[in-house]
Amino acid sequence: MNTGNTAFMMICTALVFFMTPGLAFFYGGLVRRKNVCNTMMACVAIMGLSVLLWTMFGYSLSFSGNHAGIIGDFRWAFLNDVGWEAGPYADTIPHLVFAAFQMMFAMITPALITGAVVGRMRFKALFAFIALWSFLVYYPMAHMVWGEGGFLAAIGSVDFAGGNVVHISSGVSALVLATYLGRRKGYEKTSYRIHNIPFVVLGASLLWFGWFGFNAGSALAADGLAAHAFMTSAISSAAALVSWMLIDVIKDGKPTLVGASTGLVVGLVAITPGAGFVPIWSSYIIGALVSPICYFTMNFIKHKLKIDDALDAFGCHGIGGVWGGIATGLFAKTSINSVARWDGLVFGNVHLFVAQVLSIIITAAVAVVGTLICIGIIRIFTPLRVDQKEEALGLDISQHGENAYPSFNGFD
Numbered sequence: 001m002n003t004g005n006t007a008f009m010m011i012c013t014a015l016v017f018f019m020t021p022g023l024a025f026f027y028g029g030l031v032r033r034k035n036v037c038n039t040m041m042a043c044v045a046i047m048g049l050s051v052l053l054w055t056m057f058g059y060s061l062s063f064s065g066n067h068a069g070i071i072g073d074f075r076w077a078f079l080n081d082v083g084w085e086a087g088p089y090a091d092t093i094p095h096l097v098f099a100a101f102q103m104m105f106a107m108i109t110p111a112l113i114t115g116a117v118v119g120r121m122r123f124k125a126l127f128a129f130i131a132l133w134s135f136l137v138y139y140p141m142a143h144m145v146w147g148e149g150g151f152l153a154a155i156g157s158v159d160f161a162g163g164n165v166v167h168i169s170s171g172v173s174a175l176v177l178a179t180y181l182g183r184r185k186g187y188e189k190t191s192y193r194i195h196n197i198p199f200v201v202l203g204a205s206l207l208w209f210g211w212f213g214f215n216a217g218s219a220l221a222a223d224g225l226a227a228h229a230f231m232t233s234a235i236s237s238a239a240a241l242v243s244w245m246l247i248d249v250i251k252d253g254k255p256t257l258v259g260a261s262t263g264l265v266v267g268l269v270a271i272t273p274g275a276g277f278v279p280i281w282s283s284y285i286i287g288a289l290v291s292p293i294c295y296f297t298m299n300f301i302k303h304k305l306k307i308d309d310a311l312d313a314f315g316c317h318g319i320g321g322v323w324g325g326i327a328t329g330l331f332a333k334t335s336i337n338s339v340a341r342w343d344g345l346v347f348g349n350v351h352l353f354v355a356q357v358l359s360i361i362i363t364a365a366v367a368v369v370g371t372l373i374c375i376g377i378i379r380i381f382t383p384l385r386v387d388q389k390e391e392a393l394g395l396d397i398s399q400h401g402e403n404a405y406p407s408f409n410g411f412d
Contacts, residue, residue, distance in 0.1 A: 001085075001086055001092060001093070001094070002092035002093070002221070004222050005090075005092040005093050005220075005221045005222050005223075006092070006093045006094060006097055007222075008217075008221070008222035008226070009090075009093050009097050009098075009101055009217060009220065009221075010097055010100075011213065012101060012213035012214075012216065012217025013097065013100050013101045013103075013104055013213070013217070014213070015209065015210045015212060015213025015214070015217070016101065016104035016105065016108070016210055016213045016214050016217065017104045017107070017210075018206060018209065018210040018213075019104075019108050019206065019207050019210035019211065019214065020043055020046070020047050020104075020107050020108045020111050021043070021044075021047075021206065022202075022203045022204075022205075022206025022207040022209070022210055023043055023108060023111050023112070023203060023207060024039075024040040024042075024043035024044060024111075024203070025040070025199045025200075025202045025203030025206065026199070026200055026202075026203025026204055026206075026207060026261075026265070027039050027040070027042075027043065027114065027115050027118070027203070027311055028040040028196070028199055028203070029194065029195065029196040029197060029198070029199025029200035029201075029202070029203060030115075030194050030195075030200055030258075030311050031118050031119065031194075031195065031310075031311070032119070032193065032195055032394070033195045033394075033404060033405055034393070034394025034395070034396055034397070034403075035118055035119045035394055035395050035396060036195065036196070036396065036404045037395075037396040037400055037402045037403070037404045038118070038119075038123065038394075038395035038396050038399050038400060039114070039118045039395075041123070041399075041400060042111070042114040042118075042123070042126060043111045043114065045123075045127060046107060046110055046111045046114075046130055047107055047111075049127065049130060049131060050103070050106050050107040050110065050130075050134070051103060051107065053106075053131065053134055053135075054099075054102075054103045054106045054107075055078065055079055055099075055103070056077060056078055057074065057077055057135075057139075058103075058106055058134060058135075058138075058139050059076055059079065059082070059099050059102065059103065060072060060073065060074050060075060060076035060077045060080075061073070061074070061135070061139040061140075061143065062102070062106075062138075062139045062142035062143050062146070062147055063076070063089065063099075063102070063142070063143065063146070063147050063148070064076040066143075066147065066148055066149035066150075068151070069143075069144060069149055069150055069151030069152075069154055070140050070143065070144060070151060071139065071140050071143050072139075072143050072147055079096070079099065082095045082096055082099050083095055083096060084096065087099075088148065089146075089148075089220070090220040090221070092220075092221055093220065093221075098220070101217060101220075102142070102146075105142075105162055105165070105166060105214075106134065106138060106139075106142070108166070109138055109162070109165070109166045109169065109170050110130045110133055110134060110138065110170065112166070112167070112170040112171070112174065112313055112317050113130070113133070113170050113173055113174045113177065113313060114126065114313075115174065115309075115310060115311030115312070115313040116174035116175065116177060116178040116309045116310055116311065116312075116313040116314060117174070117177055117178055117181055117310065118310045118311060118395075119184050119310060119391065119395060120181055120182075120184050120185075120385050120386060120391055120395075121177075121181060121384055121385060121386070122382060122383065122384060122385065122386050122399065123395070123399040123400070124382060125378055125382050125383070125384040125385075128378050128381075128382075129177070129374050129375070129378055129384075132373075132374040132377060132378070133173060133370060133371065133374050136370035136373055136374060137169055137173060137366060137367055137370035137371070138165070138169065140366065140370075141164060141165045141169050141363060141366060142165050144362075145157075145159045145164055145165050145359075146159075146165065151362075152164065152359045152362065152363075155355050155358060155359070156341050156342070156351060156352065156355040157325075157352075157355040157356050157358065157359035158273070158274075158277055158328060158332065158337075158339055158340050158352070158355075158356075159273045159325070159328075159359070160215070160218050160229065160272065160273055160274060160275050160276040160277055160328075160337075161214055161215045161218035161229070161272045161273070161275055161276070162214075162218075162272050162273070163269075163272050163273025163274075163321045163324045163325045163328070164273065164321070164325060164359055164360065164363040165363075166272070166317075166321070167269050167272060167317040167318065167320060167321030167324070168317075168318055168321040168322060168325065168360060168363045168364060168367070169363055169366070169367045170313065170317055170318075170367075171313055171314045171315075171316070171317035171318020171319065171320075171321055172314065172318050172363070172364045172367035172368060172371075173367045173368075173370070173371040174309065174313035174314050174317070174318070175301075175307065175309060175313075175314035175318060176367070176368055176371040176372065176375075177371055177375070178307055178308055178309045178310070178313075178314070179307055180375055180384070181308075181384060181385050182308070182385070183306070183307075183308035184308055184310065184391070185388060185391050185392065187308050194258060197257055197258060200257070200258055200261050201257060201261050203261075204261035204262075204264055204265055207265055207268065208237060208264055208265075208268065211233060211237075211268045211272075212230055212233060212234075214268075214272070215229045215230065215232075215233045215268075215271070215272060215275040215276070216229045216230040216233070216275075218275070218276060219276055225276050225336075225337060228275075228276060228280070228336065229275035229276040231280055231283075232271050232274070232275045232276075232278060232280055232282075232283040233268060233271050233272075233275050233283075235271075235280065235283040235284055235287060236267045236268065236270055236271035236283040236284075236286050236287030236290075237264045237265075237267035237268045237271070237287060238264070238267070238287065239267060239283070239284050239285075239286075239287030239288040240263045240264060240266050240267025240268075240270065240287040240288065240290050240291045241260050241263040241264040241267060242263070242288075243263060243267075243287065243288045243289075243290075243291035243292065244259045244260060244262060244263025244266075244291040244295065245259060245260050245263065247259070247291060247292060247295050262312075262316065263291050265316060266290050266291060266294045266316050266320045267286075267287040267290055267291070269290070269316060269317055269320030269321055269324060270286050270287060270289075270290035270320045270321075270323050270324040270327065271283055271286055271287065271324060272321070272324055273321070273324045273325050273327075273328045274286070274324060274327055274328035274331065274332060276336070276337050277328055277331075277332040277333065277336055277337050277339075277340050278327070278328060278331040278332055278333070278336070278344075279331060279333055279336065282327070282330075282331035282346075285327075285331075286323075286324065286327045286331070289323070289327075290320050290323050290324070293319060293320075293323050294312075294315055294316055294319050294320055294323075297315050297319045298312050298315035298316075301314065301315060322360055325356050325357075325359065325360045326353075326356060326357065326360070328344070328352075328356055329344055329345060329352050329353035329354075329355070329356030329357065330344045330345050330346050330353065331344045331346055332344040332352055333347065340352060386398060386399070
């Protein structure tokens with residue numbers, strides 16, 4: 001047991017927790033006035049739900065035992081036998097600290113999905129969806145990637161801090177859910193104005209701040225690997241931020257604050273799977289390329305496929321996570337982190353690249369099937385979408401009886 005590592009990991013745990021309120025501000029700023037409380041409430045509710053589910057069943061299903069490399073068992077249910085001593089996943093920190101750190105990942109991942117469905121999904125249906133989705137998608141994915149005997153780890157794929165587990169799973173599920181719900185009323189005819197750009201910047205800044213704990217903390221010790229992940233995260237995010245600004249200038253002649261904020265987030269998404277595997281120089285490339293990849297994918301989804309991924313949950317997290325997983329297969333070095341069995345394709349070895357592509361395909365398949373099952377179960381008990389009157393009124397009033405701006409009497 002190491003007190004320095006323990007202190008570091010507890011700080012990182014708190015940093016990752018802070019990302020979910022940050023996401024609430026980021027998403028809340030992007031929506032219309034009449035939906036801001038509902039959008040932020042989705043994140044806040046998940047903060048409570050995820051802690052309860054994780055400590056009761058989620059941690060055990062994700063990290064204890066092993067069934068076919070897909071899911072664990074219930075031996076650590078309600079944190080039974082998870083105590084002050086070191087656990088099997090980190091030998092220098094208390095088992096409880098590791099469980100708490102992973103709990104914060106289980107918190108923010110389903111919150112990412114909510115950005116795709118703002119303005120049209122019933123709150124009670126969303127709450128039930130997140131609960132079911134955690135069991136059917138998140139816990140199996142966490143076990144397959146990070147659990148002892150996990151299937152995706154066994155085939156040789158690597159995911160340092162959640163490219164598959166967090167971003168691809170939530171992004172693909174968000175796309176499926178948005179497609180099922182259909183487009184918002186007046187989509188492509190009504191101007192969906194961003195109502196509070198300072199909220200967007202505040203949220204993006206909190207996400208960047210917390211992400212250092214997200215990625216550096218995944219080293220599970222205050223060591224050189226943590227410092228490496230910290231720096232690759234900073235560089236990738238900065239490169240993506242500047243890259244997105246450049247796209248704005250080329251397309252519209254002016255850089256935008258919302259664009260820069262979006263860019264820094266997708267840069268963090270892209271580096272997440274490889275932060276502790278790829279050389280520092282490659283993080284410039286990973287970050288610079290993710291912005292155009294996500295930008296043009298978002299345009300394709302919205303304008304060609306006509307899918308209303310309202311806040312680009314798939315465009316940012318799904319596509320950014322896919323690029324990050326592929327980039328890890330291109331640039332990873334075993335000399336940086338021996339968890340990677342092979343060097344990346346750029347260094348002449350194809351094995352890791354193939355494993356990464358397979359893991360991305362499997363993750364997407366699990367997310368699609370799991371999401372469809374969740375939708376099928378929930379629709380038996382309640383409609384997933386609000387009716388037209390509730391949508392026109394706004395979900396703040398119709399779902400919560402609240403108004404973020406009660407003195408505002410203008411049009412929205």
